[in-house]
Amino acid sequence: MNPVKVSESMIQCPMSTQEKVPIGEVPFQVSIDGTWKDFGMFYYYDQITLDTVSPKIGPSDGDGIIYFTGSNFRDNFD
Numbered sequence: 001m002n003p004v005k006v007s008e009s010m011i012q013c014p015m016s017t018q019e020k021v022p023i024g025e026v027p028f029q030v031s032i033d034g035t036w037k038d039f040g041m042f043y044y045y046d047q048i049t050l051d052t053v054s055p056k057i058g059p060s061d062g063d064g065i066i067y068f069t070g071s072n073f074r075d076n077f078d
Contacts, residue, residue: 003030048072 005012011030021044028042050070058064 046072 003011003013013030023044023046025041025043028039029036030039031037048070049072050068052067052069054067055064058066
């Protein structure tokens with residue numbers, strides 16, 4: 001796929017346009033001037049479902065606990 005944006009410090013690439021991508025590792029490569037550059041592996045996770053986040057407000061110093069509820073967390077982050 002063509003990049004979305006190219007600058008001196010970043011290449012922004014689109015995500016897969018497939019409806020269902022394979023879960024797991026896939027090779028990540030970029031063609032630069034006709035030569036393929038290997039950047040290792042990219043890992044696709046199952047899409048999580050986020051239902052709620054609490055608390056809605058909290059301290060600005062980053063001290064506190066945030067609770068996320070939903071599904072597909074366990075398989076992705078164990």
